[in-house]
Amino acid sequence: MKLKKPVISVAPMVDKTDRYFRNFVRMINKDVLLYTEMVTAQAIIHGDLERILGFDEAEHPIALQIAATTPEDAYKAVKTAENYAYDEINLNVGCPSDRVSGNMMGACLMAYPELVLDILKAIKEATGKAVTIKHRIGIDGKGILPDNAEKTLFDKYEDMLNFINIIEKAGADRYTVHARIAVLAGLDPKQNREVPPLRYDEVYRLKAEKPYMQIEINGGIKTKEDITEHLKYVDGVMIGREFYDNPMLLAEVNSFYNNGEENISRYQVLEKMIPYLEKMEMNNERTHLFLRHTLGLFHNVKGSKYWKNSISSQNLKNNKGSLIIREILKNSKECEI
Structure with a gap:
């Protein structure tokens, strides 16, 4: 899929x-590229494939993100995942978790x-789908990388450029660059999204020096205006927590695709939830697994507290999420949908 x-x-x-959040996104926006959670190659090789890799047709376009330690593991995992119709395969070289790094994966x-x-060559050999990579602008590996490593600090533009110059021989289809370095020891993943300063100019420079590459930027992007500004310099924009905490930003993003849905209302989103929740109930799935991802639907508008209280796990103890949504729609004036 192009x-x-x-x-x-x-x-x-x-x-x-997870698949519940991804289905929620699709109720608001049908065009943004979705990703799975990071999945290790070993989990795919040895795990419950339907639980790990299964997804719904409505989730397209969707990328499978894997973390791998060796080319052999990456090849086996991607070959296994070929039975699932992902649109692309993404290699994680950006996760700053010391647990992940301690297992020679991620950043x-x-x-x-x-x-x-x-590893990228092995993935390309295993699939005919698009192969992409997500990485940082650099890393501080002190305390994690072995003492005999040639370097433990890669925090200059030239370090990232050297990294790119080597890996581009694999012919990745897109490079998603988080515009912060990753500090592998001393900062947890949340702090790694906040403490190291953003250096957007280095991602812009990379695109300017390698205009033939597809470059996507990530890190600290929160508004439609931010997206518009970044797209002056790069090919794509990745947003994480802001989409999760304020999902109606996805409705604003519809305008970039001219799909006519930028004005979708919260009321319409709630209506779309009902058949999905009813299907979950028929399958004896806990509707909280879906609704826990929707807490931000009324982000920064009147009705947020009412919404969060209505879908609390206590109210969902009888697993009747669809009935709660119907009741909220009846009382829509209270939450100003």
């Missing part, structure tokens, strides 16, 4: 971008560009 341009995507987020691999090159 992705619509510009590429605007919802960042992969652990414990957030620490920026210190080993030749290995990343081999």
Whole structure:
């Protein structure tokens, strides 16, 4: 599937971008690129495939993001995932978690560009789908990278450029660059999204110096105006927490695709929820698994407290989420839908 341009995507987020959240996104926006949560190659090779890889047709376009330590594992995992109709495969070289880095995955691999090159080549060999990579502008690997590593600090533009110059030989289809370095020891993942300063200019410079590359920018992007500004310099924009915390931003993003849905209302989103929740109830799935992702639907508008209280897990103890939504629609004036 050829992705619509510009590429605007919802960042992969652990414990957030599961199939329930992805279906929620599709009730608001049909065009943004979705990602799975990061999945390790070993989990795919040895795990419950339907639970790990299953998704609904409505979720397209969707990318599978994997983390891998070796080309062999990456190849096996992607070959296994070929049974699922993902639109692209993305390699995670950006996760700053010390647990992930301690297992030679994620951002620490920026210190080993030749290995990343081999992993990307293995993925390309395993699939005919688009293959992309997500990474940082650099890393501080002190305390995580082995003492015999050639370097532990990669925080200059030239370090990122060297990384790109090596891995581009694999022919990745898109590079998603988080415009902060990752500090692998001393900062947790949340702090790594906030403490290292944003350096957008280095991502812009990369695109200017390599105009033939598809470059997507990530990090600290919160508004439609931010997206418009970044798209002057790069090919795509990835947003994570802001889409999750304020999902109606996805409605504003509709305008980039001229799909006529930028004015979708919260009322209309609630109506779309009902058949999805009824299907969950018929399958004896807990509707809280879906509704927990929708807490931000009334972000910064009157009715937010009413909404959150209505869909609290206590109110959902009888697993009748669809009935609660119907009741909210009846009382829509209270939450000013």
